[in-house]
Amino acid sequence: MSDKTMNLTLKIWRQKDAKSKGKMETYPVTGISEHMSFLEMLDVLNEQLVVEGKEPVEFDHDCREGICGMCSLHINGEAHGPDRRVTTCQLHMRMFKDGETIYIEPFRAKGFPVVKDLVVDRSAFDRIQHAGGFVSVNTSGNTIDANAIPVPKDDADEAFNAATCIGCGACVASCKNASAMLFVSAKVSQFSLLPQGKVEAKDRVMKMVKQMDLEGFGNCTNTGACEVECPKGISLDNIARMNREYLKASLK
Amino acid sequence: MKTSIARKVLMALSGFFLIVFLLQHFIINFTSVFGHGETFNSLSHFMGTSPMVQFVAQPILIFGVIFHLAMGMYLEAQNNKARNVKYVMNKPGENASWMSRNMIITGVMILLFLGLHFYDFWIPEIKTKFIDGDMSGALNGVEGTRYFHELQHKFVDVWRVIIYCLSFVFLSLHLLHGFQSAFQSVGFRNHKYLPTIKKLGNLYAVLIPAGFIFIALFHYLTQL
Numbered sequence: 001m002s003d004k005t006m007n008l009t010l011k012i013w014r015q016k017d018a019k020s021k022g023k024m025e026t027y028p029v030t031g032i033s034e035h036m037s038f039l040e041m042l043d044v045l046n047e048q049l050v051v052e053g054k055e056p057v058e059f060d061h062d063c064r065e066g067i068c069g070m071c072s073l074h075i076n077g078e079a080h081g082p083d084r085r086v087t088t089c090q091l092h093m094r095m096f097k098d099g100e101t102i103y104i105e106p107f108r109a110k111g112f113p114v115v116k117d118l119v120v121d122r123s124a125f126d127r128i129q130h131a132g133g134f135v136s137v138n139t140s141g142n143t144i145d146a147n148a149i150p151v152p153k154d155d156a157d158e159a160f161n162a163a164t165c166i167g168c169g170a171c172v173a174s175c176k177n178a179s180a181m182l183f184v185s186a187k188v189s190q191f192s193l194l195p196q197g198k199v200e201a202k203d204r205v206m207k208m209v210k211q212m213d214l215e216g217f218g219n220c221t222n223t224g225a226c227e228v229e230c231p232k233g234i235s236l237d238n239i240a241r242m243n244r245e246y247l248k249a250s251l252k
Numbered sequence: 253m254k255t256s257i258a259r260k261v262l263m264a265l266s267g268f269f270l271i272v273f274l275l276q277h278f279i280i281n282f283t284s285v286f287g288h289g290e291t292f293n294s295l296s297h298f299m300g301t302s303p304m305v306q307f308v309a310q311p312i313l314i315f316g317v318i319f320h321l322a323m324g325m326y327l328e329a330q331n332n333k334a335r336n337v338k339y340v341m342n343k344p345g346e347n348a349s350w351m352s353r354n355m356i357i358t359g360v361m362i363l364l365f366l367g368l369h370f371y372d373f374w375i376p377e378i379k380t381k382f383i384d385g386d387m388s389g390a391l392n393g394v395e396g397t398r399y400f401h402e403l404q405h406k407f408v409d410v411w412r413v414i415i416y417c418l419s420f421v422f423l424s425l426h427l428l429h430g431f432q433s434a435f436q437s438v439g440f441r442n443h444k445y446l447p448t449i450k451k452l453g454n455l456y457a458v459l460i461p462a463g464f465i466f467i468a469l470f471h472y473l474t475q476l
């Protein structure tokens with residue numbers, strides 16, 4: 001494998017803490033391999049900063065294999081950068097050109113306040129989940145056979161697709177309205193399509209939407225930016241389904 | 253009215269209502285290009301004097317327009333607040349169409365046009381009918397024939413024709429996103445219907461404004 005390396009100029013948002021005012025700072029990095037992931041490139045920068053006795057750049061990450069949804073970052077004007085269907089940890093440096101200037105900013109939304117540098121607080125998503133993103137099943141003692149209730153294959157597939165949402169927040173970050181509809185609709189859909197989820201369907205959608213609004217996310221105007229930037233390809237069909245669920249629940 | 257989805261649905265319903273109204277408006281106006289506007293005159297006279305149209309349909313329409321634009325502006329303000337710090341580098345064109353991102357701009361252009369349109373037609377109508385008290389629609393003593401004449405009269409001025417045509421372009425851009433968006437808002441969308449809704453939306457959004465442009469140009473050119 002050839003091992004092209006590149007030199008880059010990074011413009012990174014630095015912010016001491018939630019209360020401080022932040023600003024963009026410029027950092028050169030050299031000798032970046034095209035096979036590195038974007039986060040590995042940031043590791044190189046941080047090692048360099050530590051050697052220089054400077055404060056490393058704080059950023060979120062965990063699994064580094066595209067499943068936890070922890071890594072974030074708005075890279076060169078797009079959530080998770082220019083590639084499609086990938087998280088930042090799966091974004092490779094080969095997507096960039098030698099000599100390029102790369103802008104790295106935190107996800108921006110009133111519902112996602114900056115904690116430090118590139119780290120934002122996405123616990124608003126947890127609170128939306130807690131409001132109704134669950135099924136109440138009695139798990140004490142008698143375990144219920146998962147296959148006791150038959151589920152049509154199509155429904156199972158759609159529910160599964162919705163359930164692949166990793167809660168990364170790229171949908172909010174990309175939406176011009178900072179709307180969380182794609183995330184919430186995925187969480188509503190994954191249950192509402194299944195018989196086990198139908199029991200609490202009405203309560204669930206009402207409560208989750210209410211919490212979503214309380215967190216300060218904007219209103220969906222169907223631009224579709226979320227679907228394009230979502231690393232898991234969650235479909236806008238889910239938003240339509242949530243709108244239906246909401247209408248059904250409020251008319252009943 | 254209390255939640256984001258409820259507001260979104262109301263926005264869509266007012267949008268649907270305006271779409272239906274616009275179709276009706278277009279059909280009536282289109283009759284003005286035939287003959288000497290006889291059909292146009294009789295339809296206009298009916299619309300202008302029928303109590304059902306004047307005192308039921310018209311107030312509903314005015315309410316619909318005001319609701320739509322007030323809600324549109326309210327949502328826009330809320331949505332701006334939801335991103336309180338803007339990105340230094342942002343590429344919104346990479347993931348969403350210009351039309352979908354600028355509904356407020358195309359909407360406000362339509363609103364400005366409505367100002368001119370009301371000044372051109374609605375205010376003179378109200379004056380003739382309710383201030384001068386002349387419900388006859390008469391021109392030179394022939395009842396119900398002044399409408400075509402008044403329409404033609406407006407499309408002599410080339411600047412007015414240009415402003416009208418430009419406004420219809422904004423209307424088209426508004427509808428290119430709005431039509432299919434309204435279906436999504438009320439939950440009527442899935443991968444099976446979507447292609448049909450999109451095609452229908454594009455057809456409506458191009459044909460209706462193009463038709464209005466045709467009518468404006470027709471009256472301008474036939475009076476040169």
Ligand code: HEM
Pocket residue numbers: 219220221222260263264265267268270271274317320321324325327328355356358359360362363366426427429430431433434435437
């Ligand atoms: C009077 C000036 C107008 C203004 C200021 C305006 C403003 C807006 C705005 C800001 C939106 C986006 C809101 C959202 O998607 O949540 C919108 C959506 C829409 N507008 Fe307008 N508009 C105007 C006139 C019209 C007219 C004349 C029509 C149709 C003939 C129309 C049809 C629609 C439709 C169908 C939508 C989509 C609704 C949805 O997404 O659910 N609008 N308008």
Ligand code: SF4
Pocket residue numbers: 164165166167168169170171172182183186226229230231232233234
């Ligand atoms: S819907 Fe997509 S973009 Fe939004 S949180 Fe889930 S995985 Fe991330």
Ligand code: FES
Pocket residue numbers: 060061062063064065066067068069070071087088089090
């Ligand atoms: S670090 Fe887990 S998805 Fe990127």
